[in-house]
Amino acid sequence: GDSVTQMEGPVTLSEEAFLTINCTYTATGYPSLFWYVQYPGEGLQLLLKATKADDKGSNKGFEATYRKETTSFHLEKGSVQVSDSAVYFCALQANAGGTSYGKLTFGQGTILTVHP
Amino acid sequence: SQTIHQWPATLVQPVGSPLSLECTVEGTSNPNLYWYRQAAGRGLQLLFYSVGIGQISSEVPQNLSASRPQDRQFILSSKKLLLSDSGFYLCAWRLYGRAGELFFGEGSRLTVL
Numbered sequence: 001g002d003s004v005t006q007m008e009g010p011v012t013l014s015e016e017a018f019l020t021i022n023c024t025y026t027a028t029g030y031p032s033l034f035w036y037v038q039y040p041g042e043g044l045q046l047l048l049k050a051t052k053a054d055d056k057g058s059n060k061g062f063e064a065t066y067r068k069e070t071t072s073f074h075l076e077k078g079s080v081q082v083s084d085s086a087v088y089f090c091a092l093q094a095n096a097g098g099t100s101y102g103k104l105t106f107g108q109g110t111i112l113t114v115h116p
Numbered sequence: 117s118q119t120i121h122q123w124p125a126t127l128v129q130p131v132g133s134p135l136s137l138e139c140t141v142e143g144t145s146n147p148n149l150y151w152y153r154q155a156a157g158r159g160l161q162l163l164f165y166s167v168g169i170g171q172i173s174s175e176v177p178q179n180l181s182a183s184r185p186q187d188r189q190f191i192l193s194s195k196k197l198l199l200s201d202s203g204f205y206l207c208a209w210r211l212y213g214r215a216g217e218l219f220f221g222e223g224s225r226l227t228v229l
Contacts, residue, residue, distance in 0.1 A: 034217070036220075042222060042223070043122075043206055043220035043221050043222045043223045044160075044206065044208075044218075044220040045220070046217050046218075046219075049217065089159065089160065101148060101165055101167055101173075102148050102150075102165075102210040102218065103150070103162055103165060103175075104160075104162070104218055105162075106152075106159045106160040107159055108158060108159035109158075109159050109160075
């Protein structure tokens, strides 16, 4: 079945440091890929997405590129802020001829803490 | 604009007691609806999804059930809670036919003692 694997956390960085959170996936066909963010005590919010190979999703200074050859969708940000402290989830949505019903398969999440 | 609400936000229940978590969506029609659970230190697990009134699909066998009595209402229930039911429950919706993005509610934190 489909699966998503994220790098183990927690990740602790100083403000303005470079961030990479690795994400790899296993899926048949051509899934869509997502990064969601969960701030403390809140639900999940979509951060960015990519729907086909070589697409780059970007939002709020975060970027991720859909790499089919390495089945990866790594999240990056050039300069993190304290306000970026949250849990980050990588997810995929299978494109199974319309029968996936929009279900998302999530990775285990990576806790990011940014210190001033 | 569309909004999604879950309640209660926090719940502490004894083992063996019943459960009812409610989720409603406003500002849209015929959404796909989902219940996810986030256990401590783990990722999100899809529990149920629904593509229409009365249509429920279960992803994993468990002690929980779901119902959709109205188009924009999704309820998660249990007759007798187990300790392992503790977690953070998230409801989500998606426009039918629109690939991708799910919109999540604020979540309901359940502690079973």
